[in-house]
Amino acid sequence: MNTNWIKIDSERCKACGLCIEACKHGCLGWGSQINRAGYLPAQIVAPASCIGCKLCLYTCPEPLCITSIETNAQNDSLPQNGDRNAKDGDVSAQNGDSTQKSAKPGQNGDRNAQNGDRNAQNDDSTQKSIDLDQNDSLLKNGDVSAQNGTPRTLRAFMKGNDAIVAGALAAGCRAFFGYPITPASEIAHDAMQLFESAGALAIQAESEIAAIHMLYGAGATGTMAMTATSGPGLSLMQDGLSYMAAAQIPGVVVDIMRAGPGLGNIGPEQSDYAMVVRGGGHGEYHIPVLAPASAREMFDMTREAFRIAFEYRTPVCILADAFIGQMMESLDIPETLPAASDIASAQFPFEARVDATPQTSSHIISTLDLVPESLAKKNDARFAHYDAMKSIARFEYTEFSPNCPSDEAPNAIHADIDTLVVAFGICARIAREAAQQAANAAHKRFAVLRPQTLWPIDGDAWHPYIERARKICVVECNRGMMRADLARFIDETRMYGICRDGGIVPTVEEIVAQLAS
């Protein structure tokens, strides 16, 4: 009997006892030593009885407290990714960013090998667990797989917000600055817990205004840094974001959207869309906006956000609604990941500005330009830079036929369809279920197109999908912000919207009723 299916990190345990209750094989019980937080943690008391059902892992509410290591053999026996996350796509994979590639040999080192593995005593080399706060093979991008020839993944059950922090550390993020706000607070909380043990910096700023300017400072030195907030905090950050966009300072800003305006409530909305996608600060600028729809994508897109930020020297926003931030899902993370931090170090120190003068040091970063023609020229260059960013635009397209499983081949077109539903975030997940139900009920074909980037959007790439649809239905948790943008390249007479706000999401039933009518 395998005795090493799961691992409990006693320092993250809050002693709720849910795992002990969930385990029907009596494997878990209470430890004998309190942890640093003052709790008596759960521990494995009868490892030989464990059958690897992972009920404890899925029951534990603490991120990365109970984890398991999956070998290829284990994964083969599971549905792909173990859940519907697989349907929600993997931006990294689509970007040609092979998540299985090893980091440069010798560069990041093999922390597991250096620090040992608590589970080695079980003599099960294929089942060694990652000690996230001490060995950190995930967080350090160490190349364990290449050594034993067995690609493995870390299975965790976590909120989308938790996956953001894991993704940031896996990307090589070295600093977090933030001010907690619901429904984004777990990001600041996790950063305070996890960054220090990964050798990174996490600071609770005195305000969102302070946080965004700390991000500016860190990005200006070539440090991979991140902040996270929700709508009211993002409003305060617009000043700093405008300066970062003007000075081409890289950094990642996470917005877990709540309902507004004003304080509103903590329900999910997508009404920060316009503020982020159209550039909410002063002056005319854009920042790339990624729109994850699962915990898996919260992880992948965070890594991708750092890549884009440093490759294009720009702030990047991850825009997710409260549903995606708060939803708990299983997540298989490859144990070995390419280090996005390699990109950052390749960019540092930044090249001298082309407009450096003898009076200024070439590395001084300033956005002040009192000569109108000169500023206009810089804006020309900025918008030419935005044209080059078109290549990062991503979307996922899926068709739904009556009583037929959807074809998950990436973005495959099969036939003309009745209605193309366009939605992002939680609305896209609801729309997928609605499209299948409507196809069965109305005996028509429907499709869902989910933008994974909200800026840029490549209208030309959408064209083959749009032209096959009789109607376009845009589902969003706001009053039609994205639909207004899509009208730039979609005939408005074919387009209608299903919109909810106030913290309410559209239901499957109401989308089905519209599609099938």
Ligand code: SF4
């Ligand atoms: S994996 Fe299943 S059997 Fe093993 S400790 Fe967890 S709940 Fe118990």
Ligand code: SF4
């Ligand atoms: S469910 Fe998680 S937090 Fe609760 S006692 Fe078990 S390990 Fe600890």
